[in-house]
Amino acid sequence: MDLTRETLTVAFCGPVGSGKSTLLGNFRFLTGGFDQRSLDRKFGGGEVNYAWVMDNTAEEEAAGRTLRWSSCFVETEKYLLNCVQVPESVDLLRETISGLSQADVACLVVDPHPDRFEAAIAPGGEIMRTSIILATLGINQLIVAVNKMDTVSYSETRFNDVVAQLKPVLQECGHNLNLVRFFPTVATKGENVIGSSTNMPWCKGTLAWTLLSAIDTIDSAQLPVKNASAPFRGLVVREDNQYADGTDWLVVHVEAGVLRRDQEVVFYPTHTVANPCAAKIRQIDFRHEAVSDAGPGATVVLEHSGLSKTHWPRRGDVMVIKGDTSLGPVTRFTARISVVYQDGPLAVGAVTTLYLNSAQVQVRIAKIEREFNRKTGATIAENPASIGQATGAVVVFEPLEPLTLAVFQKTCQGLGRLVLTDSKLSAAGVMNLSIGAVSNVVYG
Template sequence: MSGRFSTFSWTLPSSLIVEYDLDDDYDDDDYGRSYEDDISMSPGSAQYIRRRQTSTSHTSGNLHLGAFIPEEEPITDDHYHGEEDLFQMDDIGPPPGFPARQPPAQSTSTVVPPVISEPAPTRTFAIHQLPTPPETSSSSTFGNFTEKPVLPNVSTIRLSETASRSSSKSPSRSKTPSRLEPNSTQGALQGGTLPANQSSHRLNQLAAISSASSTPKRARKVVSDSEKDGKQLINVVVVGHVDAGKSTLMGHLLYELDYVDQRTIHKYRNESSHAGKASFAYAWVLDDTEQERARGVTMDIARTAFETATKKVVLLDAPGHKDFIPNMITGASQADAAILVINATNGEFETGFENGGQTREHAMLLRSFGISQILVAINKLDTVGWSKQRYDAIVVQIKNFLTKQAGFQSNKCTFVPVSGLDGDNLTAKVGPDHQLNQWYKGPTLLEAIDALKAPKRMAEGPLRIVITDVCKTQTNSISLAGKIESGDVMAGDKVYFMPTAVAATVKYLTSDTESQCDQMCCGEQGQFTLTGVFEPDTISTGHVIVTGGPDTLKPAKRFLVRLVVFDIQIPIMKGTRAELYCHSMCEPCTLIHLRSAINKSDGTVVKTKPRCLSRNMSGMVEIETDHEVAIEPYTVCRALGRITIRRSGNTIAVGIVEQTLA
């Protein structure tokens, strides 16, 4: 067995003995020169072979990391290839530095060997100009024949002329005027620049809306609130920390005003008692959904209306839980004044007023939405025996915060002690034997609401109706809830939904304070029934109803905002992703450029192009949303020009829109 053995066998019957030689496996293996190596490569194949340049060294003796990390340069128009260049196919030839492709020389006797010393030309069908590669050799030596282009007469499918770059930081959009001109699309569609992100059909829609004639003012009678029945309309939102008793307070107030009958309250008392929540009977007047009643918290905006001696009040009960702040923002954006409910129970006030509570955030949000009148209802004062010391301590802390931090004026802050569960000091003053009567001689809650002043309306402005809810949608009709922020509307008016530019006709109008009517004015809320052709999911909350004409709303994705930063931990930087809230709309956005940091008091520029905006700073910021939204400058429509920025469930900044950019 020593040495090399070449055969072996198994001890088997002779008929099954198999002989196997290991050397047979290597008989056909030849690692010499292949036959294919003796045949030269064809010129057609050689042009696709890349020759490495061995003379160039890719390393250096002293490697410095900074040489491989170039400084970041701003994206300019010369470095950006926008969508308008993707179809520039006038130059079908190769880019500069690339020789045109040449066919192989005609030969029948010998095979032309490949040219090893010269790189083969690259076959190019350029749609837009590519960077010029380093030139390594002269043109090919295969003749002067040029291959015909695959696409004949390419210039006939040109979609746009050479794009003229704007000075905007975002070259993917072309600058457009702040107002739509009637014939603004003709130049773009007749050989001019086609703006990115807008098809020709979209441009035609917007141009038709801007050129449409609105109803003449002389044919309309703008009826103010006081001219209807002598009472002014005011929208009041109720806010406060969770479990402050907001729904119970407002439900009991409606019961005292006979807007809820005794039978309904008796039913709610029995049902809440069986559910183990006997104290929630009045809250169920406004919390009418099963989920809200099961959880014991308000989750969405509850809207109702009542009248006082001089006012028609639309009441908006907002949720107080932190998870439902977006719904609270929607309600606050519709309000003219606010009722801030405070829980006077020992420990509960401190919990709601500290940094993690919602009392501070709600007050700041109210002021950011332009609400200047606030009524502070100190609730559940009966749990501390109607203590004057407790009441005074709460008033001092809340008043200092509202006037020194939130920005409210002292004469527009009213404090009222109440008990929502017992109904004390809601609609009538307490009796002479009541503990509250010993030290409080101020107004009741109803009297304080009646003393609120209605703000000045934009009755003469262009129509702007903010959609707050979509009630019912069909193929040819839609029923919506909303508020008229500017102008007025009548049955029969032709309107448009922005930003989708869907046309419709107003069929029915139903005000919250009245029954079906023919006309609704600025400041009123109600339901609107419109007819038209509506595709699924084309109309949603946050859209705005407008009329045609030069003053129509122009949807935008990019705008300049004057921002005020809250007390945040992580500063705002370029590229920060957040959620943008405006009226009833919520849209993801990106803070793409920090223009300047400004002084809060006088608006002077403190620093241009700051690296970040930290807590309590103010600045001019460019914001871009993921989709087009119905937003306008604050000077055009106040309600559509106030925004709130939130990130990771926290409000980080508020601001007003100075200018729409694209």
């Protein structure tokens, strides 16, 4: 594998049943990342369910859907891809955000069938919720795969109708339409995955009409800023890995700075003076190959030593170089939030769940400093007791569980962008949801 080629992390997301697992599984197979022999062993030479390539745990096979984020590596002419697939369900929101937080670009997979598409783009629907979260996480380049085109007779009219309905939804959610690409596909048959489909001859011109061409025409200049000169910040995205030989591993996403082999690190907020959570990095694996260092954007597997089995890093912990005291456990923080949907008032004293990269923590609203108009920024009220739907606010939060975060910076976005929800659904099935960015932090 050519590790000198530019790397790109693409998250595959979309409503349940849209075919994102099938699309990624077939893309992986068609680009040589999964062998025919493995498929033959599983399916006996019969019809292949390409979703199994990604959803192959016993639990996922039994459920028939994605239950946790997973990743695979794909090589294209331009990029080395880390393809991350995420589930799409309110009860799996932590897995969704954990996977999306690693991405530079997202591939949003949608089903064009009228019975399913219109429900998914309605207020509070899966497409709108996912699009808001993508924008919140700073993922500004989207590839939209209109899948299952065979269910609408490969209709150019229906494809254009889906695109026309999606554009204002994506724009409302905060996406720049100049950075969004649309293409039609049938993932089960590999149509418009890496090669053109004869069933859709209307796919003409210079547009990127396949998944492969859409990825290879991504604008590198519009990708999230990656700051290798900043202090090292790594986010623990998997903490429960042990190989057959007994060696322990962590999966870490490098948010900023550079990690080098043999460095000593600590993990906040688990690390305290009384209960140290520190380790020495013995080996760094990137795309199944040992490397000497890892920079921003890389998701790496780390072999380590020195950790206590009784004081292990947790998912969502922030890894820093030992001696870096600029971060630590948070006692209070302030965030500028937008209330996307709230069934009833969001009041001082309320407890909600914060999702930040892979962390999931209960927080209490300690104070609402100001409520403002989201569009104009004009103040609505100072120190209100509560806020309602479709407004913005500057809010002070107190974590009820250990948490480490930082003031939002474009060069280290993963520590300062947050999603808030109690996961409660209204009578219409819409989930309470607020998004925001951290503006001040008190460590203690």
